[in-house]
Amino acid sequence: MTISLPTYEDVAAAAARIDGHAHRTPVLTSRTADAEVGAGVFFKCENFQRMGAFKFRGAYNALARFDERQRRAGVVAFSSGNHAQAISLAATLLGMPAVIVMPHDAPAAKVAATKAYGGSVVVYDRYREDREAIGKKLAEERGMTLVPPYDHPDVIAGQGTAAKELIEEVGALDALFVCLGGGGLLAGSALAARALAPACKVYGVEPEAGNDGQQSFRSGRIVTIETPRTIADGAQTLHLGEHTFPIIRRDVADIFTATDAELVDAMRFFAERMKIVVEPTGALGYAAARRMGAELAGQRVGVIISGGNVDLKRFAELIGAARN
Numbered sequence: 101m102t103i104s105l106p107t108y109e110d111v112a113a114a115a116a117r118i119d120g121h122a123h124r125t126p127v128l129t130s131r132t133a134d135a136e137v138g139a140g141v142f143f144k145c146e147n148f149q150r151m152g153a154f155k156f157r158g159a160y161n162a163l164a165r166f167d168e169r170q171r172r173a174g175v176v177a178f179s180s181g182n183h184a185q186a187i188s189l190a191a192t193l194l195g196m197p198a199v200i201v202m203p204h205d206a207p208a209a210k211v212a213a214t215k216a217y218g219g220s221v222v223v224y225d226r227y228r229e230d231r232e233a234i235g236k237k238l239a240e241e242r243g244m245t246l247v248p249p250y251d252h253p254d255v256i257a258g259q260g261t262a263a264k265e266l267i268e269e270v271g272a273l274d275a276l277f278v279c280l281g282g283g284g285l286l287a288g289s290a291l292a293a294r295a296l297a298p299a300c301k302v303y304g305v306e307p308e309a310g311n312d313g314q315q316s317f318r319s320g321r322i323v324t325i326e327t328p329r330t331i332a333d334g335a336q337t338l339h340l341g342e343h344t345f346p347i348i349r350r351d352v353a354d355i356f357t358a359t360d361a362e363l364v365d366a367m368r369f370f371a372e373r374m375k376i377v378v379e380p381t382g383a384l385g386y387a388a389a390r391r392m393g394a395e396l397a398g399q400r401v402g403v404i405i406s407g408g409n410v411d412l413k414r415f416a417e418l419i420g421a422a423r424n
């Protein structure tokens with residue numbers, strides 16, 4: 101099978117497609133962050149995106165490209181996280197049916213949020229049923245199209261629009277920190293940065309417990325790991341994608357990791373200093389930037405805050421715990 105990789109032209113086309121449907125999210129700055137990093141830091145705040153995370157960009161872009169037959173039959177997605185809500189909302193806005201396949205033990209709040217956006221939820225027993233088989237059956241019986249959370253050219257192109265907006269708004273950057281799960285956001289950001297700020301070094305950041313991306317980047321082949329134990333639930337992916345990996349290999353400068361303790365510390369910083377709620381995965385980029393320190397001195401540094409969907413009770417527990 102040959103793979104067709106998205107390019108910056110696809111990111112630009114995605115930007116036109118989502119215009120007026122996705123929010124153009126704010127870029128925030130903080131004197132305290134500048135002082136901590138010794139640089140000018142620009143935060144692209146996707147926690148303020150529709151449904152609370154950047155995933156709306158890729159989902160809307162992918163669904164907007166469906167042909168008439170695909171639109172009538174609708175979309176199917178497997179997710180218990182932000183991709184579920186993104187597909188559900190994008191499908192509703194585009195007037196097409198959506199079925200989201202979720203594990204039976206997914207948090208009730210997430211199931212409710214996904215349904216509230218208009219999609220229907222099908223639950224499966226993750227210990228006894230094979231979700232691939234369920235998806236295939238839906239695709240065959242109803243002709244629905246499966247949209248994966250990251251390994252798809254239209255999803256990657258959509259995710260790249262956040263970095264495009266950031267660079268267009270603040271000007272060229274020297275470094276850009278992007279969190280990394282399956283690599284859709286990172287690959288899209290790298291496409292945007294390479295076109296709009298060629299000298300900008302793009303860094304991926306993933307949880308230390310799940311550093312498959314770093315291993316893959318350094319070894320030159322896609323490494324698969326077991327489900328990592330980390331509070332960064334948006335980055336618990338097992339491996340990079342066939343579309344994301346080659347772009348990351350080509351256009352990303354390096355991949356770093358952050359510990360759960362560093363994520364909590366960054367979430368606390370966002371809450372205390374910037375008055376914003378950031379989910380653990382969304383704090384990866386800043387956790388790495390503040391650790392890098394001296395190397396960034398005097399530079400212009402972009403950080404993508406990827407999302408803010410965290411149960412408030414959980415949020416309070418995390419940031420309220422004793423400092424470590």
Ligand SMILES: *Cc1c(COP(=O)(O)O)cnc(C)c1O
Pocket residue numbers: 153154155181182183249250259279280281282283284285286334335337379381382406407408
């Ligand atoms: C999905 C997600 C990520 C990881 O994105 P990938 O494209 O899979 O790398 C990061 N942060 C949040 C909030 C997410 O929902």
